[in-house]
Amino acid sequence: MGTLRAELRAAGVFEPAELRSWGKLLFLLSVVAGCLVGIALEGWYAALFLVPIASIFATAAAMLGHEGSHRSFSKSPGRNAFVTHLAFPMFSGLSALYWREKHDRLHHGHPNVEGVDPDVRPWPFVSSKGDHERSTPGLRWFQRNFQAWAFWPMSTLLAIGMRRSSVIYLFDYPKKHGFKKEWWMDVAALATHYVGWLLVPALIFGPLVAFCVYFALWGGVGVCLALVFSPAHIGLPIMAEQNNDWLHQLETTRNLEMPKIVSFFFIGLDYQAEHHLFPKIPHKHLPKAAAITTEWCKRNGVVHLSVPYLYALADAAKFMAKSYERDATAPLAVRAGLIDQEPPQRLAA
Secondary structure (H helix, E strand, O other): OHHHHHHHHHOOOOOOOHHHHHHHHHHHHHHHHHHHHHHHHHOHHHHHHHHHHHHHHHHHHHHHHHHHHOOOOOOOHHHHHHHHHHHHHHHHOOOHHHHHHHHHHHHHHOOOEOOOOHHHOOOOOOOOHHHHHOOOHHHHHHHHHHHHHHOOHHHHHHHHHHHHHHHHHHHHHHHHHOOOHHHHHHHHHHHHHHHHHHHHHHHHHOHHHHHHHHHHHHHHHHHHHHHHHHHHHEOEOOEOOOOOOOHHHHHOOOEEEOOHHHHHHHOOOOOHHHHHHOOOOOHHHHHHHHHHHHHHHHHHOOOOEEEEHHHHHHHHHHHHHHHHHOOOEOHHHHHOOOOOOOOOOOEOO
């Protein structure tokens, strides 16, 4: 791992591309704003066309907040914090504190670990028999009868559900940590979000229009988030416990091969293996980092998963259909290659 890091550092991939990222964020937000202006001027017919476009660009803008949360957006801690709060609570309505707990600590620290990684048990679904058995009777009934077909349709509720979870997290946060500056920043940014997205438009265009556009746009963002995150992890082994080394990251993530125009909107998250190994690499440099990492893995006999995006998407859907019946796998069994992955993955090893 040290030699890989040295190769990557020599290639300059840890250097932030801040100016380029600010330009990209401004472009993405401008397109969202343009879509909203178009809807305001042209009405419902325009919304049918413009809301899906706005959802795609809004998802990509939020992912730049994800980069700020990993402190890979800028060399400045202050500007990393600023872009995180701008893109998450202020623009997206999602608590930055909640995201750091859910994503940075639990998901990145424990990818695909049963009962720990929240990304492999997106409510009300589960990815393993153990999580299924820990669910309430009502949820178990839902998973057995609806999980096979409801995962993608219900991804429209993903962004809304994350908002609910983040509000609950913020409500409980002072009980454990007190009223810290970060909490007040989150609350202020979230208040700005709801005033700007709902209160002001409701006063101008009426509550029905404001709420319909809001929930349609962010429902589309939920679908986009599922399309970004699910194929990178779901379908790979669900671990019964943590493998306490860096190889765990490579065993539970896969890169997604796609056209460059699609990759533009993933903000580097199509290079999940490198992102999980080195989350401080800015998304601009991840393609270069992936080429170096792939060759390093080949030389050292280390697994490195990379598959076509549509293949991974189909694999994730197939996995989720019956995942509540599957036991999580012991880490040593995964390490030894004893788990049968269907369909077989392409390995660089």
